[in-house]
Amino acid sequence: xxxYENEKVDxxxxxxxxxxxxxxxxxxxxxxxxxxxxxxxxxxxxKFFRIVMMILSFLCLFEFLNMSxxxxxxxxxxxxxxxxxxxxxxxxxxxxxxxxICFIPYSTIFFIIQxxxxxxxxxxxIMQINSLILGxxxxxxxxxLASYVYSLVGKELILGIFILIWTNDSFSYLIGKxxxxxxxxxxxxxxxxxxxxxxxxxxxxISGLILYNVWGKIYWLILSFIVPIFATIGxxxxxxxxxxxxxxxxxxxxxxxxxxxxxxxxFIFVISIIATVFAGYHxx
Numbered sequence: 001x002x003x004y005e006n007e008k009v010d011x012x013x014x015x016x017x018x019x020x021x022x023x024x025x026x027x028x029x030x031x032x033x034x035x036x037x038x039x040x041x042x043x044x045x046x047k048f049f050r051i052v053m054m055i056l057s058f059l060c061l062f063e064f065l066n067m068s069x070x071x072x073x074x075x076x077x078x079x080x081x082x083x084x085x086x087x088x089x090x091x092x093x094x095x096x097x098x099x100x101i102c103f104i105p106y107s108t109i110f111f112i113i114q115x116x117x118x119x120x121x122x123x124x125x126i127m128q129i130n131s132l133i134l135g136x137x138x139x140x141x142x143x144x145l146a147s148y149v150y151s152l153v154g155k156e157l158i159l160g161i162f163i164l165i166w167t168n169d170s171f172s173y174l175i176g177k178x179x180x181x182x183x184x185x186x187x188x189x190x191x192x193x194x195x196x197x198x199x200x201x202x203x204x205x206i207s208g209l210i211l212y213n214v215w216g217k218i219y220w221l222i223l224s225f226i227v228p229i230f231a232t233i234g235x236x237x238x239x240x241x242x243x244x245x246x247x248x249x250x251x252x253x254x255x256x257x258x259x260x261x262x263x264x265x266x267f268i269f270v271i272s273i274i275a276t277v278f279a280g281y282h283x284x
Contacts, residue, residue: 034263038162042155049158050147051089057143058082059260061135063250067242068131074110081106107132142268145275153278160211160220161274164227165266167207168200172228175199189239192232200228227270234269238262
């Protein structure tokens with residue numbers, strides 16, 4: 001190989017290293033920014049947290065409807081009612097009930113538009129309606145439950161849940177990338193490994209012990225087992241959805257991370273289980 005060719009190879013290596021380092025920095029800062037937003041919303045109080053959760057649920061639903069190729073007019077209907085409910089929540093003290101009230105006319109209008117559509121076949125109409133129902137159950141209800149848990153138990157539980165999720169996601173990614181060999185479900189998520197999952201579990205157990213010492217609640221030891229299991233399931237479910245619609249990421253809002261749904265897929269499953277457990281315990 002000539003000296004010119006060697007210099008050319010070295011130049012490409014330098015560009016590759018710089019690009020990789022730059023992408024790593026972007027991934028880090030977007031991740032830190034997202035964590036700051038969540039922690040800030042939790043500390044600002046129940047109403048502010050609820051509004052942030054509803055905005056995030058709207059963005060996740062927007063990404064999901066885009067992935068499922070929902071008609072543009074129906075996505076605009078989503079935007080209209082979400083923005084209306086958020087606006088009313090800012091200036092009125094009605095709380096969570098506003099979102100339920102707004103979902104009813106939104107769903108009705110969605111179904112009516114589908115019913116009288118002349119451009120879609122019956123099969124396509126059913127697929128669009130299925131997307132709406134799945135989106136409401138899979139995305140909207142968990143965020144609603146997050147606000148409910150905040151009002152029922154308090155901000156410490158919500159903050160601790162996010163800490164456990166972030167701990168699990170970070171260490172399962174790092175350990176899986178370094179030592180992951182045995183895959184959990186290679187056809188769904190080739191990067192998910194048993195080693196990474198165990199790394200997430202161990203890191204959550206350590207974090208759970210720390211939270212138990214800080215806040216003195218025994219349930220942190222239980223949650224440190226629950227979170228990594230259902231966080232992994234949530235990630236695999238979203239990976240399955242993305243594979244079905246043949247997309248790599250749900251969106252492009254977070255360079256290096258994907259979209260809002262990519263960032264919150266673990267939270268969606270975890271908060272649903274935890275809300276069910278705490279609600280059942282509270283009313284028994």
